Amino acid sequence: MKFFAAPMQGHTEGIFCRFHSDTYGPADFYSTPFIRVEKGEVRRRDLRVNDPQTVKGLNVIPQAIFRDITEWKLIAEAVAQLGFTTLDMNLGCPFPPQVKHGRGAALLRNPSLLKAVAEEMPSFPTLTFSIKMRLGVEQPDEWTAIIDTINSMPLTRVTVHPRVATQQYGGELHIGQFETLARELRHPIVYNGDIANPDDIDRIADRYPTLEGVMAGRGLLARPSLHAEWLEGRQWSREERIIKLLRLHRNLFEHYRSTLCGDAQILMKIKPFWEYLEPEIGHKPFKAIKKASSLPKYTTAVDSIS
């Protein structure tokens, strides 16, 4: 059972993967946030945060979000040029502006585009491909209309988040539908959804022993030691977790302080990393970090974590 760090826009860019791995040991795979095309070009920023030097030695999976074959090809070309050997395809993003324009979860309703993608795959012989999907846009059985197409594609794996797009990131996990889908999929499967602690990983591994792996997003940001604890077979004390957490965040902070200009820019980049950490660090430091309007205030807030 492998451990996959989920792609999280604004969080799990290359630099996070690097420092996470340095602090806790590497996840088996790190999936980085989706790369998109804007005004006919791959967003440069999306490529910059996928710098291959930063993630050297790690198994990093870049991801494409696209609405047509032109966008897909532009992203596949850019990713291959950077030297990556794999590309994940986003069939799950639930944000209405993306879905409305035919990207993310909307691809669950577009088998002809997936067929066109499969036909173009041999033009990128250095890349392998995977899919990250939801069960549907509105209904949890919508996957049934696309399963044959997905099975006919040459994919290394399919990651499934068993919700529909209209649920965003909350509400019921449709486990029955996940199990039916898992029985029908002919590719290795990774389960993704609401994994918060090492016991959750064990529970999924016991229940679905044939999975290739589990993927955690918010759970890993809320508890970055999640997979290290799971590998050790022991839950760390809060003190152990806090020591490493502060090291991870100090490294991220120092990185942004040396690469960005001005308090506002640095704070805008570093604050989101605390978003899921209120239960771990407590309400007071969490609020102080959120409110910090200068670097001294930010460091004082972080120093108040005990």
Ligand SMILES: Cc1cc2nc3c(=O)[nH]c(=O)nc-3n(C[C@H](O)[C@H](O)[C@H](O)COP(=O)(O)O)c2cc1C
């Ligand atoms: C803020 C945020 C950003 C996300 N960015 C991406 C992304 O770029 N690509 C993607 O496939 N999923 C993205 N996701 C979805 C996560 O990868 C994951 O599927 C989802 O959070 C459910 O897993 P979890 O319960 O472990 O968090 C994002 C989710 C959140 C909350």
